[in-house]
Amino acid sequence: MTDNELIWRIAGGSGDGIDSTSQNFAKALMWSGLNVFTHRHYPSRIRGGHTYVEVRAKDEPVQSRGDGYNFLLALGDSFARNPQEEAYYGKEELKPLYENFDDLREGGVLLYDEGLLDDEDVDEIGLEEAAEENDWHVVPMDLRGIAKEHGREIMRNTAGIGATAAILDISTDEFEKLIKQNMSGDMQEANLNVLHDAYEAASELDIDHDIEVPEGSHDEEQVILSGSNAISYGAIDEGCRFISGYPMTPWTDVFTIMSQHLPEFGGISEQVEDEIAAAALALGASHAGVKAMSGSSGGGFALMSEPLGLAEMTETPIVLVEAMRAGPSTGMPTKPEQADLEHVLYTSQGDSARVVFAPANIRECYTQTRSAFRIAYEYQIPAIVIYDQKIQGELRNLPASHFDEEPNADPGSVLTEAEIQDAAHHSSGKFQRFLHEPEDGSNVSPRSVPGQKDGRFLATGNEHNPSGHISEDPENRIAQMNRRLNKLDDIRADLDENTSHQTYHGPEDADHGILVWGSQQGTVFEAVDRLNENGHSVKALGVSDMAPYPKEEVSEWLESVDEALVVEMNATAQFRGLTQKELGKYGDKMSSLLKYNGNPFEPAEIVDGFESSIDGEELAASNMKYVPAAGD
Amino acid sequence: MSAFSAIGEEREIDRDEFTPGIEPQATWCPGCGDFGVLKALKQAMPEVGKNPDEVALFTGIGCSGKLNSYFNSYGFHTIHGRSLPVARAAKLANPNLEVIAAGGDGDGYGIGGNHTIHTARENHDMTYIVFNNEIFGLTKGQTSPTSPKGHKSKTQPHGSAKSPIRPLSQQLNAGATYIARTAAVNPNQAKEIIAEAIEHDGFAHIDFLTQCPTWNKDAKHYVPYTDVQQSDEFDFDVSDRAEAAEMMRKTEERLYEGEVLTGRMYVEDERPSYGQEKRAIGEMPEEPLAERYFDEDAEWERTYDNLLEHHK
Ligand SMILES: Cc1ncc(C[n+]2csc(CCOP(=O)(O)OP(=O)(O)O)c2C)c(N)n1
Ligand code: SF4
Numbered sequence: 001m002t003d004n005e006l007i008w009r010i011a012g013g014s015g016d017g018i019d020s021t022s023q024n025f026a027k028a029l030m031w032s033g034l035n036v037f038t039h040r041h042y043p044s045r046i047r048g049g050h051t052y053v054e055v056r057a058k059d060e061p062v063q064s065r066g067d068g069y070n071f072l073l074a075l076g077d078s079f080a081r082n083p084q085e086e087a088y089y090g091k092e093e094l095k096p097l098y099e100n101f102d103d104l105r106e107g108g109v110l111l112y113d114e115g116l117l118d119d120e121d122v123d124e125i126g127l128e129e130a131a132e133e134n135d136w137h138v139v140p141m142d143l144r145g146i147a148k149e150h151g152r153e154i155m156r157n158t159a160g161i162g163a164t165a166a167i168l169d170i171s172t173d174e175f176e177k178l179i180k181q182n183m184s185g186d187m188q189e190a191n192l193n194v195l196h197d198a199y200e201a202a203s204e205l206d207i208d209h210d211i212e213v214p215e216g217s218h219d220e221e222q223v224i225l226s227g228s229n230a231i232s233y234g235a236i237d238e239g240c241r242f243i244s245g246y247p248m249t250p251w252t253d254v255f256t257i258m259s260q261h262l263p264e265f266g267g268i269s270e271q272v273e274d275e276i277a278a279a280a281l282a283l284g285a286s287h288a289g290v291k292a293m294s295g296s297s298g299g300g301f302a303l304m305s306e307p308l309g310l311a312e313m314t315e316t317p318i319v320l321v322e323a324m325r326a327g328p329s330t331g332m333p334t335k336p337e338q339a340d341l342e343h344v345l346y347t348s349q350g351d352s353a354r355v356v357f358a359p360a361n362i363r364e365c366y367t368q369t370r371s372a373f374r375i376a377y378e379y380q381i382p383a384i385v386i387y388d389q390k391i392q393g394e395l396r397n398l399p400a401s402h403f404d405e406e407p408n409a410d411p412g413s414v415l416t417e418a419e420i421q422d423a424a425h426h427s428s429g430k431f432q433r434f435l436h437e438p439e440d441g442s443n444v445s446p447r448s449v450p451g452q453k454d455g456r457f458l459a460t461g462n463e464h465n466p467s468g469h470i471s472e473d474p475e476n477r478i479a480q481m482n483r484r485l486n487k488l489d490d491i492r493a494d495l496d497e498n499t500s501h502q503t504y505h506g507p508e509d510a511d512h513g514i515l516v517w518g519s520q521q522g523t524v525f526e527a528v529d530r531l532n533e534n535g536h537s538v539k540a541l542g543v544s545d546m547a548p549y550p551k552e553e554v555s556e557w558l559e560s561v562d563e564a565l566v567v568e569m570n571a572t573a574q575f576r577g578l579t580q581k582e583l584g585k586y587g588d589k590m591s592s593l594l595k596y597n598g599n600p601f602e603p604a605e606i607v608d609g610f611e612s613s614i615d616g617e618e619l620a621a622s623n624m625k626y627v628p629a630a631g632d
Numbered sequence: 633m634s635a636f637s638a639i640g641e642e643r644e645i646d647r648d649e650f651t652p653g654i655e656p657q658a659t660w661c662p663g664c665g666d667f668g669v670l671k672a673l674k675q676a677m678p679e680v681g682k683n684p685d686e687v688a689l690f691t692g693i694g695c696s697g698k699l700n701s702y703f704n705s706y707g708f709h710t711i712h713g714r715s716l717p718v719a720r721a722a723k724l725a726n727p728n729l730e731v732i733a734a735g736g737d738g739d740g741y742g743i744g745g746n747h748t749i750h751t752a753r754e755n756h757d758m759t760y761i762v763f764n765n766e767i768f769g770l771t772k773g774q775t776s777p778t779s780p781k782g783h784k785s786k787t788q789p790h791g792s793a794k795s796p797i798r799p800l801s802q803q804l805n806a807g808a809t810y811i812a813r814t815a816a817v818n819p820n821q822a823k824e825i826i827a828e829a830i831e832h833d834g835f836a837h838i839d840f841l842t843q844c845p846t847w848n849k850d851a852k853h854y855v856p857y858t859d860v861q862q863s864d865e866f867d868f869d870v871s872d873r874a875e876a877a878e879m880m881r882k883t884e885e886r887l888y889e890g891e892v893l894t895g896r897m898y899v900e901d902e903r904p905s906y907g908q909e910k911r912a913i914g915e916m917p918e919e920p921l922a923e924r925y926f927d928e929d930a931e932w933e934r935t936y937d938n939l940l941e942h943h944k
Contacts, residue, residue: 284721428653451636
């Protein structure tokens, strides 16, 4: 197959520098004008264990990791050990080579470092046969040898990049620039020598493959970053200056980025004793007048359930991030899944009012985190940004101008002292913090902040009267409950008017639809394009507002198609369930394509899933589940 | 008008300012020790010169948690065991606030035990009052972490097999820099200790013995008590860790033998508070963070100018 794209996979032991090498590779390709997207796979181990990263590069924006890959750089796992021979299969150090056979496309290139491997062992894994069968171009090179000649063994990564460049016929200019930018002195010189030597050595080989690296050129300055970067930057730009957390994969990423940068921005970061404390601190900071955030993943978020309810009841704004990984319980710490949706929507007791956004990509991570803060502080309600391990780890380029937005430090519906003087007070002198009917006709009673003169009130998780005192009076209860819940309608109207978070893709008049949320959106959009090229009539809707749910938008769209396939990474069709619950119908129109094996969808799988669903055929792939529409 | 003009206001403070007018009606039982804490706290406020608008009181859940229904300041009645983490952050957000936290022995030594240890360890500049009535009051008389060994209750009908927690020793080990025990029956000492605790720069832990006549009828009303500072029997240096530890050991042992020892148990003035430590290493701004949101001249940097370079 001739490809007008490069999907380059670098594999090795974790700890071998796979991550940083792939990041540099992606950045160099971006500098050369291409659009890039990385996909990271790693095991739940600290050092050792097989890991890989893919970099996909095209001349048009890249939406997903794509299907398989066409160039492998296998470095050999230098951290491999065989503590219990029987507990493992095969030779650990060979794994980066043979474990990657499955997805390498026909006609692909397989460059491996023979420096660490015995020829006999390589014979045993059946490389030759597999290569013949798939028409692979196998290139063994002593990358370690080249690295050692000029410097140290770890520079084999640089040697691998040099050889890759020669084999793919791409210039080394951008790689040189990166080395010069990141290193100095002897290190810089040694790496440049390794790069060149490997390039020379590989140029002399005669490899006749069909991979064509496209040429691209950006018309705007680009940046390359991850979803976690974008969430953190969105928070900072929206005036967040307080973060509290406790580490848990993959939430740790946002927590780390925020902790590293907040002090530079005059903010405060707190690593605390557990997640209950983490959420409670965010509440305390917010109560005292600061824009605050916390977050976690599955189990840690479970601990935040009670403080989350307290935020609702006391109408204290906070933003929580939930970074999903596969569950239940500690599940699969380094694998993505979209199975915490119901957890974030319904956790905590009582009739709850909260806002939940599920950004679909890095661009939306930034904008929707900003929305979450704006809504939380204007409407005095907790807002949750839910994303998954996939967006957390992938890097993607987008125009720098996307971040060229004004900061917003407005603490929302907090009064100034002058305004407090004019506001309603109880005869006891207490500020009427929780008025049943706020003066502006909205459902938001303005707040005061401790230390402001005459703003005294009591915030309590018990039901309370307008001045904040505990009250079980039935009429007061109804008035307060309605006001809190009615905010969701106001927020829906606000979002509809100011910020649509939903994304439409494909021909408007298509017969079939695919409904998707979160990180699988880009992959679905790519599949939709292929399906239309294959002669189907399909469009897609990516939904990002989980609560309040965009009922009108989704209903209209569902009305416009004959049937819809709902694609999500979980086993129980949580988003389809939510849609049905919110809309009260369409159960007979929606079927589900589900995947929950720890890996995100690939576009080809969605194409297969869609085709077999409309043909009424069984899925070819066993790694997915199809659930028909009700009544089918 | 400044954004937080209640803070640092210099004037005569009357303790009645801390009574929240006509509402609400007290729901504590007659004879409850919690009234003693309320009274001592109100009396301490004029001494330390704090007005109601600059005080932020954080409570947990329990009878004790209702303290801020009867105390007129900024209040946050949080959830069971969690007053401390909420309070801590408020202090970091605005170090000029006078932050006080309060809760029961179940609240602070049981469900919130982890937070109690860590708040002491970090030495946040705040005061924490634990209403120690050796029982769960609000949920109707179950055994608490300070109930004596062998204590019978509906949930431990055979008598508790657990030894009680030793909060003073625990907090000394955790890192609290002011530790005292007082009792509701001893209003003058209680007022003085609360005032001192508020003025202390660091984490002040007060184990406040409060009787629960409704559910803990067997328990002493903590009389007669001995003030260790007034008694000739106990001569120890409150700033000496080892002597304080020994005094606390005695205090905690004798309570269950029927002798109530109260007073200052440990006072350490040298150790900087957590906020000071954080500022010293550049992890906290010099000016109170909360003020920036009300300062029209504040400059809000953005990531585009500061962080994006690295991603280009
Ligand atoms: C998470 C949670 N668990 C249990 C309760 C029920 N509860 C309320 S108060 C309380 C115990 C109160 O005892 P203590 O802290 O000693 O305070 P007291 O009522 O004696 O002042 C319990 C168990 C709760 N509110 N929240
Ligand atoms: S139950 Fe006990 S602690 Fe609670 S109010 Fe009554 S006497 Fe006080």
